[in-house]
Amino acid sequence: MSGTSEEQPLKVIVVGAGLGGCACALALHAQGFEVTVFERLRTFRRLGDSLGLGENALKLLRRWGGQELYDTLCSIGNQAPNMQIRRWHDGKILAQQPLMDMAGYIGHRGDYHEVFLKAVRDAGVPVHMDHEVVAFDEEKPSVFLANGREVEADVIVGADGIKSKARELVLGFKDHPKSSGYSCFRAYFPGSIVRGDPKCSDFVNEDCVNIWIGEDTHVVQNTLRNGEEFNWILTRKLSDEKDMEITESWYQEGDLNEVWKCVEGLDERIVAAIRKTPSCLDWKICYRDPLQTWTSRSHKIVLLGDSCHPHLPTSAQGASQATESAAVLAICLKLAGKENVPLATRTYEKLRFARTERSRHNGEDLRDRWHSALRMSNAGGEIDPETIKMHNRPLYAFDAEADAMQRWHSVSSQVANELRSGCISPLFDMGARNAIDVVAPAPLGATAT
Ligand SMILES: Cc1cc2nc3c(=O)[nH]c(=O)nc-3n(C[C@H](O)[C@H](O)[C@H](O)COP(=O)(O)OP(=O)(O)OC[C@H]3O[C@@H](n4cnc5c(N)ncnc54)[C@H](O)[C@@H]3O)c2cc1C
Missing domain, CATH: 3.30.9.30 (D-Amino Acid Oxidase; Chain A, domain 2)
Known part of the structure; x- marks a missing residue:
């Protein structure tokens, strides 16, 4: 790293101050980067309803924001020890599980969001409300705001949600739902x-x-x-x-x-x-189908949260997975150093893709098990409680930061080779749609989308 780089922290713009953007701002700030957040809305209302926040996210948020933040977030969620899964017509209990197996804490999205936002502001990260990003220059990189200003950074994170403009830039086309x-x-x-x-x-x-x-x-x-x-x-x-x-x-x-x-x-x-x-x-x-890449051709604009891995409600992991992604992106940028942003962003997407796909599939699998259980029992069988329980528990023990540090060397070495050859492998092989692990590449060159 050059002397100048050590003096000047990496500058990151986060587009969107939803839960994903806020988590990202906290994770980047914790690594000592200079972070600025631009949010399109003038003010936030208490929108949405129940949202799950799992221990996999909470442990990261405690690291970045301290025990008080952790305790406040836990207090927002449902405090019942168990949840009951019941039969449709008479409410007979078919299975019972600790609530922590389901979603961790289920609270109001708006209440979680308010606490996330306060933590970002308390950390001293500027959140510019009523600042819509209308365009990007991916080479500089920079964002153009609706007020006519252009703002440059070293990296831009598109945490701009399901209707992401940044995703259009990364993919090169509008990805319809x-x-x-x-x-x-x-x-x-x-x-x-x-x-x-x-x-x-x-x-x-x-x-x-x-x-x-x-x-x-x-x-x-x-x-x-x-x-x-x-x-x-x-x-x-x-x-x-x-x-x-x-x-x-x-x-x-x-x-x-x-x-x-x-x-x-x-x-x-x-x-x-x-x-x-x-x-x-x-x-x-x-x-939305999984994306073959979360990173722009210049490697300097990168997606995070619902813009690249939206979840079904039954997964109860949308916000938690966005928080994990924030952790991994920040670790990658730290380990790669300011001069190696492409190595960081390309390693980030490869470290994250398989896990977010697994978590997305969990939601679909659970819905399908619930929706078919009675049909099977009506056909004469008793319902085995295990077949209708949530299987999210293994997601919660995961430490996204520790995992990123552990796998950094092997994954970033592969990415360094790809960057040298100019042939970046896609996140999955279109020919093997069901394979959710990162698979052997069909070339996704710097010019392909
Ligand atoms: C209104 C709303 C209600 C929701 N309700 C629920 C719910 O009840 N239960 C649940 O599980 N999940 C809900 N979600 C989804 C959940 O919040 C997300 O899955 C999770 O928090 C990850 O979100 P995110 O930060 O990636 O995206 P989002 O939460 O969508 O945040 C994206 C942010 O980017 C901003 N933005 C978008 N474009 C631009 C731009 N061009 N310039 C600047 N800013 C921009 C948006 O205004 C928004 O604040 C809701 C999302 C929204 C937006």
């Missing part, structure tokens, strides 16, 4: 609306998580803050072509008449609570 064939109605409202109704009293008075599984459908109920807040999410398979039309939105209002139809035959105790719902959102679950 596909329908997953599933849709969620979601509602989050004050517990006082449902409290007092004896029919649903089992589920509304204290923290608890219950899941009703049916054929091609399931309902998750999450009661928080000792009954002060109540949330349900109904996931169903879409059959109608029209329903499959994709509007990728967190804000689309749901039709409650449609919800009533979907819960016909469901355990009447939870139906009693759902019936009191003032309004809900209709969220078509969109799917």
Whole structure:
């Protein structure tokens, strides 16, 4: 590293101050880099509803932000020890698991986001609200803001969510979402609306998580803050072509008449609570194929979070995996040094891809197991509780920073060779779509997309 490099910390721009962008800012700051965050929105509202934050993310956040941050985040989540997986029509408990097997802490997305954002600001990282990035110069690299300013850095991180502009630049085309064939109605409202109704009293008075599984459908109920807040999410398979039309939105209002139809035959105790719902959102679950690269041709613009590895709701790992990615990117930039940004970004994507794919697949696998369990039992079999349990526990023991440090040498050596030859291998082989480990390369040259 040159003398100048040692004096001047690496400059990183993070585009987007969602949970992924905030985690990234914290991880980069912890490595001593100069970080600036640009966020399109003028202000954040308490948006979304239940979001899971696993121990795999929490342990990293504690490292960057201390025990107080960790404790605050844990206190936001559901405090029930267990969750119950129940039969659709009568609510019979089919399986019970510690909540920590499911998602870790399930709390309101907006509450987590507020704490993440405060931690970034407390660390002294500037977060510029109302600063939309409208274009990039990938060679410098720099961002162009809607206000006409251009800002340069050594690396730019596109943590700009599911409709990412940075992803368009990295891929060289607009990557349209596909329908997953599933849709969620979601509602989050004050517990006082449902409290007092004896029919649903089992589920509304204290923290608890219950899941009703049916054929091609399931309902998750999450009661928080000792009954002060109540949330349900109904996931169903879409059959109608029209329903499959994709509007990728967190804000689309749901039709409650449609919800009533979907819960016909469901355990009447939870139906009693759902019936009191003032309004809900209709969220078509969109799917995106894995990307062959997360890094621009110049290797200086790199994606993170939902912009490159969006998760289905049943994975309960979207924010946690974004946090892991933040950790790995920061470690790679540190280990590579300021003069070797391409080595860092290309090693980062290779270190991360297989794990994010595994975590994404977990969500699909769980949904499919839940949605088919009753069909199998209706055909005469008893349901083995193990077949409907969540298998997220192994994800939580993982330490993304330790793993990155351990594998850095072997993966970065491979990447160094690829950079020398100008032939960067894609993150997976299109010909072997099901192989989720990083596989032998078909060339993805510096000019290919
Ligand atoms: C409104 C909303 C509600 C959600 N609700 C839930 C939920 O209930 N449960 C759940 O599990 N997950 C939810 N998610 C998804 C979850 O937050 C993410 O999976 C996870 O936190 C990782 O997010 P991210 O930071 O990569 O992307 P996001 O959370 O989407 O954040 C991206 C940020 O980038 C900003 N941005 C986008 N384009 C630009 C640009 N050009 N210039 C500057 N800034 C830009 C956006 O305004 C946004 O703040 C929600 C996401 C959103 C946006």
